Structures are given as C-alpha cells and as structure tokens.
Amino acid sequence: xxxxxxxxxERDVDVIYIREVGRxxxxxxxxxxxxxTRITTAIAELARNIIVHANCGLVVIxxxxxxxxxxxxxxxxxxxxxxxxxxxALKEGYTTSGGLGIGMAGAKRLMDEFHVESVQDKxxxxxxxxxxx
Amino acid sequence: MIIPILKIGDVLIVxxxxxxxxxxxxxxxxDILDQIKKVGAxxxxxxxxxxxxxxxxxxxxxxxxxSASMLLGSETVVVGIQPAVALTLVELGxxxxxxxxxxxxxxxxxxxxxxxxxxxx
Amino acid sequence: xxxxxxxxxxxxxLFEESEEELIDRWIERVEKLKLVSGLSEEERAKQFKYVYxxxxxxxxxxDYSEVKALASxxxxxxxxxxxxxxxxxLSFMQLRDVRIRKLFMTYRDNLNELLDLLEHFEQISxxxxxxVISALLKEQEKxxxxxQRAMLELSxxxxxxxxxxxxxxxxGVIDSDRASRIVEELLRKIVETRASVVVMDMxxxxxxxxxxxxxxxxxxxxxKLLGAETIITGISPANAQTIVTLGIDLSMIKTKSTLQExxxxxDEILGLxxxxxxxx
Numbered sequence: 001x002x003x004x005x006x007x008x009x010e011r012d013v014d015v016i017y018i019r020e021v022g023r024x025x026x027x028x029x030x031x032x033x034x035x036x037t038r039i040t041t042a043i044a045e046l047a048r049n050i051i052v053h054a055n056c057g058l059v060v061i062x063x064x065x066x067x068x069x070x071x072x073x074x075x076x077x078x079x080x081x082x083x084x085x086x087x088x089a090l091k092e093g094y095t096t097s098g099g100l101g102i103g104m105a106g107a108k109r110l111m112d113e114f115h116v117e118s119v120q121d122k123x124x125x126x127x128x129x130x131x132x133x
Numbered sequence: 134m135i136i137p138i139l140k141i142g143d144v145l146i147v148x149x150x151x152x153x154x155x156x157x158x159x160x161x162x163x164d165i166l167d168q169i170k171k172v173g174a175x176x177x178x179x180x181x182x183x184x185x186x187x188x189x190x191x192x193x194x195x196x197x198x199x200s201a202s203m204l205l206g207s208e209t210v211v212v213g214i215q216p217a218v219a220l221t222l223v224e225l226g227x228x229x230x231x232x233x234x235x236x237x238x239x240x241x242x243x244x245x246x247x248x249x250x251x252x253x254x
Numbered sequence: 255x256x257x258x259x260x261x262x263x264x265x266x267x268l269f270e271e272s273e274e275e276l277i278d279r280w281i282e283r284v285e286k287l288k289l290v291s292g293l294s295e296e297e298r299a300k301q302f303k304y305v306y307x308x309x310x311x312x313x314x315x316x317d318y319s320e321v322k323a324l325a326s327x328x329x330x331x332x333x334x335x336x337x338x339x340x341x342x343x344l345s346f347m348q349l350r351d352v353r354i355r356k357l358f359m360t361y362r363d364n365l366n367e368l369l370d371l372l373e374h375f376e377q378i379s380x381x382x383x384x385x386v387i388s389a390l391l392k393e394q395e396k397x398x399x400x401x402q403r404a405m406l407e408l409s410x411x412x413x414x415x416x417x418x419x420x421x422x423x424x425x426g427v428i429d430s431d432r433a434s435r436i437v438e439e440l441l442r443k444i445v446e447t448r449a450s451v452v453v454m455d456m457x458x459x460x461x462x463x464x465x466x467x468x469x470x471x472x473x474x475x476x477x478k479l480l481g482a483e484t485i486i487t488g489i490s491p492a493n494a495q496t497i498v499t500l501g502i503d504l505s506m507i508k509t510k511s512t513l514q515e516x517x518x519x520x521d522e523i524l525g526l527x528x529x530x531x532x533x534x
Binding site: 212214216218219220223224235236238241242 | 334400438441442444445448450475476477478479480481482
C-alpha cells in the first residue's frame with residue numbers, strides 16, 4: 001500500500017471508494033477499529049461536502065509522521081464557491097444544503113486536528129489529521 | 134443495487150449488506166415506504182450490522198424513513214449498529230432529536246415491535 | 255599531550271583489534287557474576303556484539319544514535335523477559351572494565367598517554383551510561399504507566415446483574431482518557447451480554463464538571479444506539495447543583511438518587527418487557 005493516495009471525487013459512489021481507501025490506510029497505520037471508523041466517517045463527510053458544494057474536487061490521504069508520532073492526514077480540495085463564513089459553517093446545525101448540518105463540525109470533532117482555508121469563488125481546502133496514541 | 138425487503142407477518146425486514154451510495158439510500162427509502170403502503174406493514178426492522186461506516190447522510194436518511202413510516206402507521210427500528218459506529222455517530226453530533234428506535238439485533242428489534250404493536254393495538 | 259583525534263584513533267584501533275579477546279573476557283566476567291542469566295548463550299553473544307559495535311561507533315564518531323536505539327531495545331527486551339535492571343547495568347559496566355584493563359595493560363609504560371586515553375574513554379563511557387540509564391528509566395516509567403492503566407480498568411468494572419442488565423459503579427476522577435475507555439468497555443459489554451438496561455452509579459465520582467457530564471451524555475447516547483437504556487444513579491446534591499448551574503441538560507436521561515432505586519427501576523423496565531413479550 002502506498003503512503004499517499006490522490007483520489008478524485010465527483011460522484012456519490014466515489015465517496016464510498018475513498019472512505020474505504022481511508023479505512024485501509026488507517027488500519028495499516030495501526031489505528032484500531034474505533035479510530036478507523038472515526039477517520040472513515042470524517043472522510044465521508046468532507047468528501048460529500050465537496051460534491052454538494054463544488055461538484056468535484058480532490059481528496060488526498062497520506063500517512064504522516066511528526067516527531068515520534070505517526071498519523072494520517074486527509075486533504076480535501078475543491079475549486080467551488082468557497083465558504084462564506086467559516087465560523088458559521090463550523091457551528092452545530094448550520095447548513096446551506098439541507099443536510100444534517102454536522103458535516104464539517106462533525107469531521108472536526110472526530111479528528112485531532114482540523115484546518116480550513118477558503119477563498120470566495122476560488123475554492124476550499126480542508127486538512128484533518130489523526131494521531132496514533 | 135437491489136436490497137430485498139422481506140415481509141414476515143406484518144413486519145418488513147430490510148437487511149443492508151453493503152455500503153450504499155447516497156442515491157441508493159434514497160431509492161431504498163422510497164422502496165421501503167412503498168412497501169409499507171402496499172402490504173400495510175405495522176413495523177419495519179432495518180438491519181445495518183454489516184455497515185462499518187454510517188455518516189450523517191445515512192443517519193439523516195434513517196431518521197427520515199422512521200418519521201415517514203410513522204405517518205403511514207408503521208414503526209421503524211434500526212438494529213445491529215456496531216459499537217464503533219455508535220460512538221462515532223455520537224461524536225459526529227447525533228443528537229437526541231435523532232428519533233429512531235434502536236435495538237441490539239434483529240431478534241430484539243422484532244421483540245420491540247411486537248411489544249409496541251401490542252401496546253397500541 | 256596528544257590531540258583528541260589521535261586519542262580517538264588509538265582507542266578505536268585498540269578495541270577493534272582486540273574485539274574477540276575483549277568480548278570473550280566480558281562474557282567470562284558476566285558469567286562469573288551470573289548476570290543476565292535469562293538470556294541464552296547465543297542471544298547473549300549476539301547482543302554483546304551489537305553493544306560492542308555500537309559503543310565503538312560512539313567512540314569513533316561521537317555518534318550516539320546506535321547506542322540510543324540499542325539501549326531502548328535492550329531496555330524493552332529486558333522488561334519483557336524480566337531481566338533485572340541492575341543486571342543489565344552491571345553487564346554494561348563489565349564491558350567498560352575489561353576495556354579499561356586492556357588500556358592499562360597496553361599503555362602501562364606510558365603513564366601520560368594512558369591518562370589521556372583514559373580521560374577520553376571515561377567521557378564517552380559516562381555518556382553512554384547516561385543513555386542506557388535513561389532508556390532503562392523510560393522503560394520503567396512505561397511499565398508503571400501500564401500498571402496504572404490496568405488498575406484504572408479494574409476500577410471500572412462492568413457487572414452483569416441480571417440476564418440483560420449491567421451495573422457500572424464509577425469510582426474516582428474521570429478524565430477524558432478514562433471516559434473513552436469506560437464507554438468503549440460498556441459498549442463491548444452490552445454487545446457481549448445483550449444487555450438492554452445499564453445502571454451507571456456515580457456515587458464514587460467526586461466532581462462532575464462539563465467534561466464529565468458530556469461524557470455521560472455521550473455514553474448514554476451510544477448505549478441507546480445499541481438498544482440499551484441507561485439509568486444514572488448517585489449524583490450528589492452538590493454535583494446536581496453544578497450540573498444545573500453549568501446549564502447541562504440531562505433531562506433526557508433517566509436518573510435516580512441511589513443505586514438501590516436505580517436497580518428497582520431497572521427491574522421495572524426489564525419486568526415490563528418480559529411480561530409483554532410473554533403475552534404474545
């Protein structure tokens with residue numbers, strides 16, 4: 001298994017494939033079932049956000065190392081309309097798409113680190129990481 | 134992907150055996166509601182024990198099925214949620230407002246429906 | 255006075271050419287003192303060779319990475335196989351001693367040079383000892399941490415009280431590490447015993463703050479998804495007040511003031527289900 005996978009997301013079936021890749025890589029990195037599930041679910045939320053808001057984009061999943069910590073990093077990148085108000089988007093129950101409104105906030109809670117960068121009309125990049133304990 | 138909907142007595146049993154795309158989940162919802170109407174089902178058991186991931190879309194869909202089935206006079210129980218999935222759903226932000234009834238497994242789900250059907254009938 | 259470089263070269267040369275002899279003597283001494291006797295002869299010979307080479311490398315280039323890696327590996331292996339820490343340390347000391355002896359024998363006619371060589375050798379040696387000792391300490395800390403963990407787990411027993419009912423008495427401070435283990439253990443047990451009711455007793459939990467209250471909520475929700483109802487008991491008046499003050503809503507949770515009442519309620523829930531089920 002590679003240390004990095006770059007995956008295109010544009011159809012709902014891609015979400016299933018990508019999250020399974022994420023599960024395999026998480027398992028290989030040594031994460032237990034619970035953390036695998038957290039990581040897989042976070043990937044599903046973020047990948048779906050791409051489809052809903054930007055039609056298509058990229059998901060990069062890679063193993064990372066910081067000091068003696070090993071972890072997994074997921075980068076979700078799109079060239080969609082961008083997020084108008086990031087704080088609002090991370091608030092519970094906030095939705096612009098009629099979803100459950102927990103996608104981004106939920107993904108943040110499931111992972112250890114969460115970064116989001118968004119430029120209006122240019123796109124959004126979300127980076128999340130989880131570390132092995 | 135066709136998911137069989139079995140009818141036993143006045144209860145429908147739906148076993149989801151593979152991960153579903155959003156569209157497939159939507160189709161399944163329609164099928165279940167159609168079947169409830171068609172056979173006059175009093176209860177629905179949805180077994181998701183094979184699912185290793187349940188994201189917010191799936192959670193919301195299950196909730197919609199449960200609410201809609203209620204309007205058709207049928208009660209829905211979701212059974213077989215894996216422990217890791219349960220904990221992840223809670224951390225994802227699932228709230229009490231997620232009004233779906235749950236049971237450990239198919240057997241307990243059916244038992245729950247029997248009790249409730251008795252109570253209401 | 256010879257230059258440092260020269261000193262290093264001489265030490266390395268001496269220990270390289272006398273490797274076999276010194277390792278033999280080292281093993282002899284270790285055997286005589288009955289040190290690390292848990293190791294097989296083969297294993298010991300292999301490990302000693304590694305140590306010899308790693309220390310030679312440190313001597314040669316003052317690069318301690320090999321020594322570090324080896325020390326932590328030995329510390330880990332030692333703790334796994336139950337080799338006493340002092341024996342590991344004493345074994346290392348024997349190597350230093352046979353080398354010092356060799357130095358004396360080789361340079362006995364040249365006291366000045368001997369002192370220079372010793373000076374340098376001692377520095378490097380001491381540095382290596384400090385590395386070994388830190389590795390051993392670190393391993394020891396790990397063992398203690400593991401034991402503490404095990405104890406905490408023991409202090410969070412999940413008891414099966416009835417066919418389908420669990421009781422979990424929580425005792426002590428609940429931090430987020432422990433909270434996650436509690437919920438994971440409880441979920442595992444619910445699946446294992448097919449429990450439909452859980453009584454979680456908080457009498458032994460001194461403080462319930464926002465974090466603990468949220469963990470309780472999370473646990474109750476997760477158990478509910480597995481089809482198990484949770485009853486919380488034993489929240490002290492002071493803690494109840496804190497919960498209200500913090501604005502945490504526990505109203506969706508079934509609570510009873512004492513464990514006894516909680517078990518009564520548990521039986522009611524169970525009895526209700528059993529009776530109705532049998533009517534069928």
